[in-house]
Amino acid sequence: KTKAASAQAKTVAAPRRRASDDPVESIKASILDHLTHTFARDTAGATPRDWFLATAMSARDHLTSRLIKTQSAHNDQNVRRLYYLSLEYLMGRLLISSLQNAGVYDHTRQALEELGVDWEALRASEDDMGLGNGGLGRLAACFIDSLATLDLPAIGYGINYEFGLFRQAFENGHQVENPDSWMIYGTPWELMHPEYQQEVQIYGEVENVFDDSGNYRPQWVNTHKLVGVPNDIPVPGYGTETVNILRLWTSHATEPLDLNAFNEGGYVEAVRNKATSETISKVLYPNDKTENGKELRLVQQYFFVACSLKDIIRRHMRVEGNGWHNFADKVAVQLNDTHPAIAVAELLRILIDEESLDWDEAWAIITKTFAYTNHTLLPEALEKWGVPLYARVLPRHLQLIYEINRRHLETVAAKWPGDNEMLSTCSIVEEGGGKQLRMAHLAVVGSHAVNGVAALHTELLKKDLFPYFDTLFPGKFRNKTNGITPRRWLLDCNPALSALITKTLGRPDWPRNLDLLQALGKEADQPAFQQEFMAIKRVNKVALAETIQELCGIEVSPDALFDVQIKRLHEYKRQHLNLLHIVALYRRLLQNPDLDMVPRVFVFAAKAAPGYDLAKNIIRAINVIGARINHDERIQGKLKVAFLPNYRVTLAEKIIPAADLSEQISTAGKEASGTGNMKLALNGALTIGTLDGANVEIGEEVGDDNIFIFGMTVEEVEAVRNAGYRPYDFYYADEELRAVIDWIGSDYFTPGERHAFAPLHHSLLDGGDPYMVLADFRSYSDAHLAVDAAYRDSPRWAKMAIMNTARVGKFSSDRTIREYAEDIWNLPPVPVK
Numbered sequence: 041k042t043k044a045a046s047a048q049a050k051t052v053a054a055p056r057r058r059a060s061d062d063p064v065e066s067i068k069a070s071i072l073d074h075l076t077h078t079f080a081r082d083t084a085g086a087t088p089r090d091w092f093l094a095t096a097m098s099a100r101d102h103l104t105s106r107l108i109k110t111q112s113a114h115n116d117q118n119v120r121r122l123y124y125l126s127l128e129y130l131m132g133r134l135l136i137s138s139l140q141n142a143g144v145y146d147h148t149r150q151a152l153e154e155l156g157v158d159w160e161a162l163r164a165s166e167d168d169m170g171l172g173n174g175g176l177g178r179l180a181a182c183f184i185d186s187l188a189t190l191d192l193p194a195i196g197y198g199i200n201y202e203f204g205l206f207r208q209a210f211e212n213g214h215q216v217e218n219p220d221s222w223m224i225y226g227t228p229w230e231l232m233h234p235e236y237q238q239e240v241q242i243y244g245e246v247e248n249v250f251d252d253s254g255n256y257r258p259q260w261v262n263t264h265k266l267v268g269v270p271n272d273i274p275v276p277g278y279g280t281e282t283v284n285i286l287r288l289w290t291s292h293a294t295e296p297l298d299l300n301a302f303n304e305g306g307y308v309e310a311v312r313n314k315a316t317s318e319t320i321s322k323v324l325y326p327n328d329k330t331e332n333g334k335e336l337r338l339v340q341q342y343f344f345v346a347c348s349l350k351d352i353i354r355r356h357m358r359v360e361g362n363g364w365h366n367f368a369d370k371v372a373v374q375l376n377d378t379h380p381a382i383a384v385a386e387l388l389r390i391l392i393d394e395e396s397l398d399w400d401e402a403w404a405i406i407t408k409t410f411a412y413t414n415h416t417l418l419p420e421a422l423e424k425w426g427v428p429l430y431a432r433v434l435p436r437h438l439q440l441i442y443e444i445n446r447r448h449l450e451t452v453a454a455k456w457p458g459d460n461e462m463l464s465t466c467s468i469v470e471e472g473g474g475k476q477l478r479m480a481h482l483a484v485v486g487s488h489a490v491n492g493v494a495a496l497h498t499e500l501l502k503k504d505l506f507p508y509f510d511t512l513f514p515g516k517f518r519n520k521t522n523g524i525t526p527r528r529w530l531l532d533c534n535p536a537l538s539a540l541i542t543k544t545l546g547r548p549d550w551p552r553n554l555d556l557l558q559a560l561g562k563e564a565d566q567p568a569f570q571q572e573f574m575a576i577k578r579v580n581k582v583a584l585a586e587t588i589q590e591l592c593g594i595e596v597s598p599d600a601l602f603d604v605q606i607k608r609l610h611e612y613k614r615q616h617l618n619l620l621h622i623v624a625l626y627r628r629l630l631q632n633p634d635l636d637m638v639p640r641v642f643v644f645a646a647k648a649a650p651g652y653d654l655a656k657n658i659i660r661a662i663n664v665i666g667a668r669i670n671h672d673e674r675i676q677g678k679l680k681v682a683f684l685p686n687y688r689v690t691l692a693e694k695i696i697p698a699a700d701l702s703e704q705i706s707t708a709g710k711e712a713s714g715t716g717n718m719k720l721a722l723n724g725a726l727t728i729g730t731l732d733g734a735n736v737e738i739g740e741e742v743g744d745d746n747i748f749i750f751g752m753t754v755e756e757v758e759a760v761r762n763a764g765y766r767p768y769d770f771y772y773a774d775e776e777l778r779a780v781i782d783w784i785g786s787d788y789f790t791p792g793e794r795h796a797f798a799p800l801h802h803s804l805l806d807g808g809d810p811y812m813v814l815a816d817f818r819s820y821s822d823a824h825l826a827v828d829a830a831y832r833d834s835p836r837w838a839k840m841a842i843m844n845t846a847r848v849g850k851f852s853s854d855r856t857i858r859e860y861a862e863d864i865w866n867l868p869p870v871p872v873k
């Protein structure tokens with residue numbers, strides 16, 4: 041029972057209330073009205089979830105009127121719009137950000153307090169909208185927040201997955217995956233629009249037929265039809281009237297029931313088509329990196345791209361005077377990774393097969409419309425599709441891709457005459473073995489701009505991944521360093537620090553202009569400010585310590601240094617390097633229990649792709665070794681290891697404000713950018729990191745004195761690899777490292793269970809240590825000694841932490857989006873009055 045339940049036990053139902061001039065009264069009235077008239081609940085029986093739903097509906101009321109205003113402003117002015125196509129959006133909870141962005145957060149909190157509602161219980165009853173795997177999906181969520189905040193006319197398109205990323209639990213240290221049925225009881229944020237449903241087709245074959253003018257034309261026939269129904273989520277900007285939308289497609293069958301089959305008793309048969317069609321928007325693929333060759337994933341990609349393009353064309357063509365002649369003037373489409381790259385061939389199919397444009401005309405529209413963001417250099421993450429699969433699922437598109445490629449290779453041949461090697465390097469079709477389509481090549485060829493997501497990444501993209509394309513299309517490749525929304529990642533998740541910043545700067549508008557934080561630098565030396573800053577950190581650490589106790593049953597001291605690594609579990613991110621260091625510390629403590637070291641709490645949170653066995657082995661190793669360390673009284677609580685289960689946006693919001701140290705330790709050249717690094721630095725955590733991804737730029741901003749850089753550079757990694765990297769060389773040369781690896785390889789941590797960590801042990805030595813953990817170990821361990829020394833000097837540490845918050849304004853996603861808008865989309869803002 042909530043507090044409200046007892047406070048208002050006698051109330052049966054709220055009468056319809058009239059809006060009041062007092063905003064708090066008016067919000068109270070609105071919440072009670074929804075409780076009664078939308079959800080048929082009285083205050084006495086209302087559960088926290090009922091209160092959440094009523095509050096969400098009240099927030100939604102503020103957004104929908106602004107949404108309508110925004111749409112009419114955009115329509116009336118026939119504006120140019122940006123369409124962001126992404127297979128993933130990692131939104132998290134929407135209540136606080138909706139209230140904040142609608143400008144009614146404080147009033148709503150007060151209204152709920154006056155109603156006697158338990159706020160924490162209320163907000164805990166909102167499920168995370170986890171329609172993404174990691175950085176790529178979260179970036180999309182930050183971007184749509186910034187687009188609205190900057191008054192840019194934009195629509196995000198994606199899939200309304202019924203099941204988000206799996207819920208992770210641990211059993212005996214093992215990761216166990218459970219379905220994430222986040223919308224099983226509905227969600228208050230989505231507005232369904234059946235009137236904008238789209239029918240799309242798939243499978244079938246291509247026939248050549250004569251058309252009315254006697255021309256031979258290919259026709260895609262005998263296709264399977266699907267219906268996409270859009271669900272819109274309002275996306276309000278912060279401190280502005282603009283409310284854009286995120287449009288997510290749900291798949292349906294064209295005929296929900298085969299009545300003939302049903303009448304003949306074939307009950308399963310009668311709904312088979314419905315079930316198959318609905319499968320398409322059922323689950324998000326839980327894979328962050330590897331290309332998943334499942335047919336269903338290809339169908340998902342095509343389904344959402346085809347629905348979105350039809351919707352974009354419908355919106356454009358309904359305006360009088362619009363046509364194909366000005367399509368690319370009004371429409372900019374950003375491809376988030378190659379997942380939506382089929383859009384290039386689909387628009388071509390529409391223009392040529394349905395609209396009868398000639399090739400050159402169609403191709404000009406396409407290359408003016410699309411731009412593509414690359415998020416990785418890892419070969420296993422670069423999408424390729426087998427030609428036979430494509431021929432079956434999208435036969436007409438395959439023909440068109442072949443023709444795109446033929447023309448593309450003509451350009452290549454003209455540039456490098458007689459160079460067959462170059463032809464095969466640049467081709468969209470990979471020959472040899474089974475023929476495959478390289479989606480990254482299709483995206484590059486079909487776009488007018490291609491961007492990487494951090495300066496270093498973009499350089500490597502040009503140099504290593506697409507060297508010839510950079511020569512072939514000079515100026516096409518650009519950098520757009522990632523960013524994060526300061527609304528969610530500071531204002532909402534760290535209210536105490538936000539209040540201190542507002543008070544210190546003497547202005548509340550820093551969440552829209554993060555460069556203002558620079559001024560905090562002036563306070564970094566002031567003892568009083570340092571104390572206030574670190575007192576907030578401590579309160580956040582106390583809160584995280586409670587969460588750790590609750591989720592892991594581990595007691596940790598808020599006075600210890602909170603050392604945090606939170607991100608997807610992947611070898612290249614090197615959670616196992618962190619583990620080797622923990623085991624080394626443990627060993628040092630056992631050898632010398634009086635070792636003078638700052639007590640540490642190592643916090644991990646990470647999901648491993650269900651089929652990624654080594655990643656799961658690393659999770660198990662951290663859990664099991666951590667448990668042994670946590671219970672070893674000989675080390676007097678100086679080390680604690682907590683692996684928090686079910687990492688997601690909501691958990692990140694809890695951990696980030698409490699972090700002292702941010703682990704960004706990928707092998708140089710492997711992490712395209714990283715965005716967790718930005719969130720942690722913004723909240724005053726110091727980075728221990730390699731010169732990889734956006735760490736490089738974070739280092740440039742905060743200065744060498746305020747970051748702990750270690751390890752090999754990209755060039756050194758390359759040189760060591762070229763010289764023939766041998767992990768055993770490092771193993772034999774470093775006594776401590778050798779002991780640590782042997783220890784992990786023994787059954788010391790898993791008595792009675794031999795070879796529990798054999799996969800991990802093997803990968804580090806005989807497996808060749810592909811991510812060079814051993815080569816970087818000593819430098820990493822030394823950097824940690826420097827961290828230890830800095831932390832003992834509290835004023836120094838406080839100053840460094842403040843300088844991090846003060847100097848990372850560059851990493852606001854508003855800056856990133858402004859750059860995209862100016863440099864790639866040519867998209868002016870449209871203020872909504």
Ligand code: RUG
Nearest residue numbers: 175176415416493711712713714715
């Ligand atoms: O691994 C990258 C991160 O470095 C990056 O910060 C993020 C957003 O740009 O995208 C991640 N990513 C890459 N997620 N999936 C892929 C596969 O292409």
